[in-house]
Amino acid sequence: MKILVFGSFNIDKVYSMPRLPERGETLYCRGYEVHVGGKGLNQALAFSYAGADVIAAGKVGADGRYLTDYLEKNNIDISEIDYSGEYTGHTIIETDPDGQNQMILFGGANREITREYCDALLAKHSGADLILMQYETTCVEYMLEKARSLGLKTALNPSPYVDELRSIDYSNADILILNEYEAQSVTGRESPEDCVKALRELGSRVIILTLGAKGSVYYDGGEPVYCPAFRVNAVDTTGAGDTFTGYCLYELLAGAPPYDALRFGSAASALEVAKPGAAETIPSRAEVESFLEKNR
Ligand code: RIB
Numbered sequence: 001m002k003i004l005v006f007g008s009f010n011i012d013k014v015y016s017m018p019r020l021p022e023r024g025e026t027l028y029c030r031g032y033e034v035h036v037g038g039k040g041l042n043q044a045l046a047f048s049y050a051g052a053d054v055i056a057a058g059k060v061g062a063d064g065r066y067l068t069d070y071l072e073k074n075n076i077d078i079s080e081i082d083y084s085g086e087y088t089g090h091t092i093i094e095t096d097p098d099g100q101n102q103m104i105l106f107g108g109a110n111r112e113i114t115r116e117y118c119d120a121l122l123a124k125h126s127g128a129d130l131i132l133m134q135y136e137t138t139c140v141e142y143m144l145e146k147a148r149s150l151g152l153k154t155a156l157n158p159s160p161y162v163d164e165l166r167s168i169d170y171s172n173a174d175i176l177i178l179n180e181y182e183a184q185s186v187t188g189r190e191s192p193e194d195c196v197k198a199l200r201e202l203g204s205r206v207i208i209l210t211l212g213a214k215g216s217v218y219y220d221g222g223e224p225v226y227c228p229a230f231r232v233n234a235v236d237t238t239g240a241g242d243t244f245t246g247y248c249l250y251e252l253l254a255g256a257p258p259y260d261a262l263r264f265g266s267a268a269s270a271l272e273v274a275k276p277g278a279a280e281t282i283p284s285r286a287e288v289e290s291f292l293e294k295n296r
Pocket of ligand 1: 036039241242
């Protein structure tokens with residue numbers, strides 16, 4: 001299975017806090033670490049660990065070589081990642097002892113994607129099985145429309161939520177994979193049932209909605225399929241959605257029934273949140289399979 005992951009590559013600067021700071025407050029952190037990250041990088045890794053051949057596409061600055069080295073070391077094709085004169089994107093992530101976080105995102109090179117870049121990428125890779133994208137780079141809407149017009153299957157993770165996402169053309173997304181907050185923000189609806197139906201009315205054919213501790217839902221216009229979450233002690237939820245996305249989509253594309261694909265994605269993200277970090281804590285396929293075996 002050949003997957004094109006078009007997305008962001010960030011340096012994650014992670015601060016462990018005794019609690020998240022209030023407005024105007026200065027707080028000492030308990031620890032500081034630098035990790036590889038970005039939704040594109042995390043999803044590329046998760047898809048690859050699940051079993052796909054992944055081509056990563058996007059932009060980094062000269063300070064981002066260690067991100068591309070990390071991807072390459074993990075068997076991801078980095079030949080479509082361009083270098084830009086801008087700094088690499090970075091994220092300041094504050095985590096609290098309950099595993100909750102808040103982030104500041106600097107887009108950097110991720111925001112330098114041009115239509116020309118998208119055209120050149122698609123000219124070479126329109127034969128892939130899927131293009132997966134998130135919302136941290138520029139030109140996402142253009143890429144979606146263009147990819148679909150070339151007959152390439154598209155998956156969009158509209159994350160992080162920005163107001164522009166209320167008005168994009170969702171009919172260009174074959175699969176929409178998002179969390180509850182994003183779904184509520186896009187649709188203005190409250191319940192998961194109302195959200196998935198409203199998202200389908202906006203044009204996406206398949207909706208996959210994650211609900212944190214409440215599990216996940218798959219909806220393609222038939223009966224919604226619900227899957228409960230695994231109960232885990234979350235240490236750091238950064239990257240949980242990306243891990244779910246890569247594993248769940250791989251399983252679906254490989255022909256698994258929706259419930260099984262949701263369960264696979266949930267198991268992978270349950271393992272990911274049990275350790276601090278994002279990309280480096282995405283579990284291997286063997287770890288996910290063994291977790292599922294133990295939790296049958
Ligand atoms: O989804 C998690 C990712 O979001 C982090 O790695 C961070 O870089 C932000 O992009």
